[in-house]
Amino acid sequence: MAPIAVDERPAPPKYHEPVQGTVYHGDGREEALLKHLQSLPELQNNPGTQPVLDAIHEFGKGENRYLMSVGDTKGTGIEKLINEKKPKLVLELGSYVGYSAICFSRHLPKIHPNSVYPANWTGDAKEDKAGYISLEKSEVYAATARGAIELAGLGDVVKIVTGSSTPSLKNLRKTLNLPRPIKFDMVFIDHLKPLYTNDLKVMEEEGLIAPGTIIVADNVVKPGNPAYLSYVRATPEQKRAMLARPPLKTQPPVTPNPSDPSDWETAFCDGPLEETLWTPVESDGVTGRGDPDLVYSSEMIGGWDPYTGERDACEVSVCLRKESS
Numbered sequence: 674m675a676p677i678a679v680d681e682r683p684a685p686p687k688y689h690e691p692v693q694g695t696v697y698h699g700d701g702r703e704e705a706l707l708k709h710l711q712s713l714p715e716l717q718n719n720p721g722t723q724p725v726l727d728a729i730h731e732f733g734k735g736e737n738r739y740l741m742s743v744g745d746t747k748g749t750g751i752e753k754l755i756n757e758k759k760p761k762l763v764l765e766l767g768s769y770v771g772y773s774a775i776c777f778s779r780h781l782p783k784i785h786p787n788s789v790y791p792a793n794w795t796g797d798a799k800e801d802k803a804g805y806i807s808l809e810k811s812e813v814y815a816a817t818a819r820g821a822i823e824l825a826g827l828g829d830v831v832k833i834v835t836g837s838s839t840p841s842l843k844n845l846r847k848t849l850n851l852p853r854p855i856k857f858d859m860v861f862i863d864h865l866k867p868l869y870t871n872d873l874k875v876m877e878e879e880g881l882i883a884p885g886t887i888i889v890a891d892n893v894v895k896p897g898n899p900a901y902l903s904y905v906r907a908t909p910e911q912k913r914a915m916l917a918r919p920p921l922k923t924q925p926p927v928t929p930n931p932s933d934p935s936d937w938e939t940a941f942c943d944g945p946l947e948e949t950l951w952t953p954v955e956s957d958g959v960t961g962r963g964d965p966d967l968v969y970s971s972e973m974i975g976g977w978d979p980y981t982g983e984r985d986a987c988e989v990s991v992c993l994r995k996e997s998s
């Protein structure tokens with residue numbers, strides 16, 4: 674595993690205290706954000722994507738306006754990755770108000786100018802499809818995201834699917850009328866932290882993740898996700914041994930993050946895999962066994978929360994190959 678890629682830029686200014694344990698979404702701020710964006714004269718008439726991202730970020734600086742977006746520092750690292758790896762089909766878990774969807778999807782039409790985007794997809798398996806599919810549980814947040822994405826001129830490029838992620842993933846091919854196999858080139862996981870591992874396993878089973886897919890998981894330092902890191906850093910042998918054990922009916926104690934930040938690079942390489950035998954209730958009864966034979970190579974991209982100045986990172990895992998068991 675490569676070391677944490679250090680972001681050389683200074684930490685962003687601190688606009689809010691850490692929000693954990695407080696109400697930091699769902700109190701009307703997302704609807705207020707949409708109204709605000711739609712009221713700004715400079716965002717009407719195709720302003721491009723950056724002014725919309727800047728306006729979302731500015732709004733989030735206000736009192737009780739913190740937004741749980743990926744933000745600029747981690748976002749820039751992922752944008753670099755997109756421009757380097759040139760994914761055609763990108764899947765996101767957790768749209769929220771659309772910041773990451775705008776930030777990442779804006780590169781697709783430049784990289785793949787001749788491809789067909791979701792607004793014009795047909796069922797034709799031979800079609801040269803590109804696009805950004807984003808899953809969001811909340812109708813309210815999805816409405817804000819759609820509005821912001823329209824203002825950014827990306828309405829044809831991004832498709833938001835509302836509903837709980839796990840059943841949405843099970844039904845995704847049908848919902849989007851996509852042929853099988855349909856592998857996504859990149860997946861951005863940024864929804865409910867305990868769901869990361871179960872949903873990753875569901876995507877493996879559904880063939881949405883396969884050799885070549887790059888998976889970027891946000892917030893693996895703040896608040897952290899030891900079970901997820903253990904899964905993507907485990908060997909096929911470790912995963913097979915784990916699957917031989919019965920599923921857990923209750924959530925086991927969550928393993929804490931390492932106390933020394935320099936340990937992040939190697940932490941969880943032999944981590945709490947047993948925690949992934951528990952399926953959160955939010956999975957709506959869909960249990961993922963996953964494909965233990967998939968081999969990943971992982972590294973972290975460092976950055977900061979865009980408003981609190983807390984250090985955070987994304988785990989970038991490349992699916993290298995499928996080992997025969």
Ligand SMILES: C[S@@+](CC[C@H](N)C(=O)[O-])C[C@H]1O[C@@H](n2cnc3c(N)ncnc32)[C@H](O)[C@@H]1O
Nearest residue numbers: 742743767769772773809810837838863864865
């Ligand atoms: C951290 S925010 C996403 C931020 C967004 N990716 C960005 O960077 O702009 C997490 C989002 O996941 C959504 N979410 C939570 N549980 C979900 C589930 N089971 N299925 C789909 N979305 C879910 C929340 O409603 C919230 O909008």
